[in-house]
Amino acid sequence: MPMPDVLRPRILITRSEDDPGERWQDYADRVRAASGEPIPFDVALYRRGDVFPAHDGLVLTGGVDVDPARYGEPPHERLGRLVPARDEAEFALTRAALAGGRPLLAICRGMQVMNVVSGGTLHQHLEEREPHRSRRGADGVTIDSGWHGVEVIGGTLLSRVTKTAHLRVNSRHHQAVTRARLAPGLVASGMTSEGGLEVVEAIEAPHHPFALGVQWHPERSEMAATPALHAGSGALFEAFLHACTAGQATPETPFLYFGYGSSMDADRMRQTAPHARLIGSARLADHALAFSIESKNTWHGGVADILPSPGDEVWGALWLVPPEESHALDEHEGLFREPPAYRRVTVEVTTPSGDRVRCRSYQVVMPDPRTPPPSKAFKEALLRGARTVGLPPAYVARLAAMPDNGRA
Structure with missing residues (x-):
């Protein structure tokens, strides 16, 4: 039985008239086929500070080049058309999705936006047309896709979704993400070396409930209508919509x-x-406590963050929070600032009894290695909480030994 529209997850899909080769309806069709309700978001109408329409997930679509000024590089001589208004809108949407834990499926240009928003850069032009760039068809009018393989990295979200180690995908891009240009904090989950340059074909945010970017076009009928290509097309939308459906229930239950x-x-x-x-x-394994963002008005020094660090551990308090206080917690962590201070992440922690549970936490969006030490007041709050919660004495001693900046 089809899902009633009132129950369908609301999927915001960016729409722009800047690229006639992109069909918004293709994205909408794939979303609806996976039981979502597509909502168009016209990027040309966005103004900084606008409130986004209510939605349960975000699809970033393909299109024109990302302005290299966004990542501090001069333009390549083969740089294509730029649309600053589109960059402005999609960068704001992406920051909000990554910070707020909202499911994100970023396609082609969208994957590149996701990488740049997260602190990465782009290879601005692939010199070799094959196999990445599109080309004019035999009729001289249509634009045909390139085709190549993608090696799926095991243990990733992409691997779990596609259930395969190899994909065959279409390709219509001349800008790219490479390993050297991958944003810190993101993971490359799909790669290809066809064409002579190793190109990242899929990226994801490992601590996000669902943030996946793919360089190919799973929405196009050449992928979606071919059963043999389902793993790289329909399966992506189905997994994305599943994450959006799960996210709908979050505000209604304690977490x-x-x-x-x-x-x-x-x-x-x-x-x-x-x-x-x-x-x-509770204990978070393979992470370290860091101070990578400064609180100038409240704490007058560095405040806490968690960073991946194999072999290390972070201890903390496990709280059960009622759903009506979810927004206040997000607001306290600066999710709604521009730019956001922290983003939601899902982590797996272990309790002293050995139970492993998944829970919400927060991580700094843009860690700054120049952040000063915490203030004496913040350190005292850490120690007070650690002792009250009953953290291991050795961990409390480590907190007590941390340097502070002396400010009360």
Whole structure:
């Protein structure tokens, strides 16, 4: 039985008239086929600070080149058309999706936007046409895609979704992401070396519920209408919509939250989520506590972050938060600032009894290695929370030994 429209996840799909080769309806058809409700977002109408329409997931579509000024490089002589208004809108949408934990499927140009927003850069022009760039068809009018293979990296979201180690995909791009230009914090989950240059064909944000970018065009009928290519086409939209459907339920139910900074302190936590209930302590493996963003007005120094670090661990407080306090928690962590301070991430933590649970946490969007040490006041809040929650004495001692900037 088809899903009633009222229950379909609302999928915001960017729409622009800047590229006649892109058909918005193709994206909408794939979303609807996967039980989503497509909502057009006309990028030309966006103005900085606008409130985005309510949506459960975001699809970034293909199109014109990303302005290299966005990543601090001069333009290549073969740079294509630029549309600053589109960059402005899609960069804001992408930042919000990554920070807020909203499912994101970024296609072709969209993948490149996702990489640049996350701190990466782009290879501005692929000199060899084959196999990446499109070409004029035999009739002299139509634009045909290139075709090549993609090696899927095991253990990634793309691998779990496609259930294969190799994909055959279409290709219509001349800008690209390479390993050297991949944003820190993102993972390359699909690669190709066809054409002589190793190109990243898929990227993802490992701590995000679902943030996947693909360089090919899974929405086009040449992919979607071919059963043998389903893994690289329809399966992507189905997995994306599944994530969007799961996300719809989140605000209606209590959720677990792992706090590793000042939110370990019950008094501080009650200011943001007064009805949150402390479950106990928990450990996040293969991460390190860092201070990678500065709080100039509240804490007057660096504030806490978690960074991947094999072999290290971060201890914190596990809270059960009522759904009506979810927005306040997001707001407290700066998700709605421009640019956002933190983003939602989903992490798996282990309790002292050995239970492994998935929960919400927050991570700095743009870590700054120049961040000063925490203030004395922030350090005291950390220690107060750590002792109250009952973190291991050795970990508390490590916190106590951290340098601070002396500010109360």
